Amino acid sequence: MITPTNPSPPEDTQASLATVFRIAFGDALVVVLTFLVMFMGVGQISAEAGLSALQTAVMTSLTVAAPAQAAAMQILTSDGAVAGAWVAAVVAVVIINLRFIVMVASVLGRLPETNFLRGLGGVGLISASSFAVILPRLMDKRPPRPVLYCGIVGLLCSSSAIIGAVAGHQLAASVPVIVGATLGAMIPIYFATLIARQKKMRALMVNALFGAVLVPLAVPTMGSFALLVLPLIVAAISMLIDQRKKSDA
Amino acid sequence: MHEVAFAQWQLWAVAAGAGFGTLLLRIIPLVAREKIGGEQIREFFDRAGYGILGGIVATSALRAGHNLLKSEPATGAVVAIVCVIVAFVLSVWKGGTILPTIIGLAGFVAAGLLYQ
Numbered sequence: 001m002i003t004p005t006n007p008s009p010p011e012d013t014q015a016s017l018a019t020v021f022r023i024a025f026g027d028a029l030v031v032v033l034t035f036l037v038m039f040m041g042v043g044q045i046s047a048e049a050g051l052s053a054l055q056t057a058v059m060t061s062l063t064v065a066a067p068a069q070a071a072a073m074q075i076l077t078s079d080g081a082v083a084g085a086w087v088a089a090v091v092a093v094v095i096i097n098l099r100f101i102v103m104v105a106s107v108l109g110r111l112p113e114t115n116f117l118r119g120l121g122g123v124g125l126i127s128a129s130s131f132a133v134i135l136p137r138l139m140d141k142r143p144p145r146p147v148l149y150c151g152i153v154g155l156l157c158s159s160s161a162i163i164g165a166v167a168g169h170q171l172a173a174s175v176p177v178i179v180g181a182t183l184g185a186m187i188p189i190y191f192a193t194l195i196a197r198q199k200k201m202r203a204l205m206v207n208a209l210f211g212a213v214l215v216p217l218a219v220p221t222m223g224s225f226a227l228l229v230l231p232l233i234v235a236a237i238s239m240l241i242d243q244r245k246k247s248d249a
Numbered sequence: 250m251h252e253v254a255f256a257q258w259q260l261w262a263v264a265a266g267a268g269f270g271t272l273l274l275r276i277i278p279l280v281a282r283e284k285i286g287g288e289q290i291r292e293f294f295d296r297a298g299y300g301i302l303g304g305i306v307a308t309s310a311l312r313a314g315h316n317l318l319k320s321e322p323a324t325g326a327v328v329a330i331v332c333v334i335v336a337f338v339l340s341v342w343k344g345g346t347i348l349p350t351i352i353g354l355a356g357f358v359a360a361g362l363l364y365q
Contacts, residue, residue, distance in 0.1 A: 030350065050255055055264040062268030072267055076255065086259040090266035097271045099301055105278035106298035109291035119279050126275060128305055135298055178361045181317035182354060185329055188310035189336045189353040195302055196340035196349075203292075204299040211303030216311055227308070231300025235293050 015144030023143045024152035030190045031129045035160040036167075037183045042069045043168025049076040053169045060165040064127035064158050068096040099228040103131040110138040111146055122147035125154030127161075129187065136197045203238060210234045306333060317361045328360040 039060060046056040046069070063069055072089035104123045111122060126134070130153050143149040198204045211231045218226035255263075284290075307330075314329030315322040336353030340346060 030347075049260075051260050051264060055260055059264035059268050063271045065271065068271070069267070072263060076263065086255060086263045086266075089263050090270060093267035094270040094274065097274055100271065100274045101277050102294060102297050102301065104275045106291075106294035108278050108282055109294055116279065119282070120276065123275055123279065124272060128301075131298070132302055132305065135295075135302075139295070177319070178317065178358065178365065181313055181325075181361060182358050184309065184313035184316055185332065185354060185357045186350070188306040188313065188329070188333050189357070190346065190350045191302060191306045191309075192333045192337040192353075193340035193346040193349045195299065195306070196337050197346070198299070199341045203296055207296040207300040208303035208306075211300035212307040213303075215304030216307045219308060227301060227304045231297045231304060234300050235296035238296055239289070239293055 017148070020143060020145050020148050021152055023137075024149050025156065027133045027137055028130065028153045028156045030186060031133060031157050032160040034183055034186045034190075035129070035157060036164040037179075038066055038187075039161045039164030040168030040171075042066050042073075042161075043165035043170070045070060045073040045077070046165065047169045049073040051169075053166050056165050056169045057162050060162050061158055062125075063093060063097070064125060064130075064154075064161050065093070065097055065100075066161075068093040071096055095225070098225075099128070100126065102228065102232065103128070103135075107131065107134055107138065107150060110135070110142075111150065114147055118147055122150040123154070124151075125158045126150070127154070127157060130154050130157040132191045132194055133157075136194045139201075140197050203242065207231065207234055207238060313357075317357070318364055321364070324364070329357060332357040332360075 042060065043053075043056055046059070051059070051073075059069060071092045075085055075089045075092055104126055107123055107126060108119070111119070114122070130150075134150050134153055137143060137149070138146060195205070195208050211234065214230045214234065215226050218230055222229065310329040310333045311326045314325035314327070316325070317328065318325030332353040335356060336349040339349035339352060343349070
């Protein structure tokens with residue numbers, strides 16, 4: 001059973017910005033470092049597709065999704081691209097990022113009530129990587145001022161993505177194969193340790209395991225939808241099983 | 250290299266359309282917050298969220314493994330998955346995130362240097 005969110009204790013609202021920033025920075029550091037290099041590749045292919053550094057920065061600041069941006073640039077630079085390919089590129093980004101709806105919904109469920117603007121500040125820049133940092137933190141040791149915490153993590157990740165993308169755009173730099181691969185491996189290895197934080201919650205572990213096994217198997221046929229559709233199906237089935245067990249008991 | 254030269258407005262449309270389109274996706278749950286506020290719904294999204302996390306871990310590990318050993322992508326994938334499992338088990342056993350991550354990465358780099 002998942003532990004309900006506790007209401008914010010009084011000291012939550014009195015924690016200083018520096019305290020919240022320190023927690024957020026510590027949590028996001030690995031993602032920030034990875035993004036600085038990972039998004040250099042995004043910047044490179046954006047330059048190849050004809051985007052300026054400013055356009056690359058604007059796109060990266062709000063999208064913060066390397067796979068989606070890479071897919072869009074791939075569409076723009078493909079051999080059969082026609083003048084209307086820009087529409088396909090935008091649609092591809094939106095489709096690939098549909099999973100963000102589920103991620104934001106999951107984070108919002110663990111945040112205190114707030115107004116629209118503050119909420120937008122908190123979750124407006126959430127990406128897959130910042131989500132992986134934020135959700136375990138909210139479920140494990142909830143930070144003070146959690147909406148601010150979420151906003152800072154999102155902003156740090158987005159900023160590092162912009163810096164990496166613009167640097168990649170300007171320098172068109174390439175890193176040695178082993179360095180690039182190692183940085184690519186930081187994300188899954190670090191995320192696996194974040195998942196491990198919820199080791200006592202069997203249902204979450206089971207869902208993570210099924211996601212890890214099923215999604216790669218389905219990607220060749222379902223594409224990016226696999227990452228959205230399969231976890232939703234597994235979550236629905238596991239909820240049904242648990243409810244049936246409860247009613248039987 | 251591609252042959253189509255896109256107009257500036259088309260490139261801006263891609264940059265802004267992708268960015269604001271993604272932002273709108275994040276706003277949807279914010280607007281429909283009351284409908285997702287129930288305990289059951291939240292539990293459902295927690296589970297789906299961890300399913301997505303598992304999917305991200307597996308797919309990005311496979312990609313990193315393929316990039317590590319391009320001549321033997323299957324071996325690279327196995328190396329990456331093993332390193333992920335080692336970090337996960339260490340984190341479950343001893344707790345923490347940074348040390349298990351460093352150990353997992355060290356194994357990944359060592360395997361890369363060994364095979365190259």
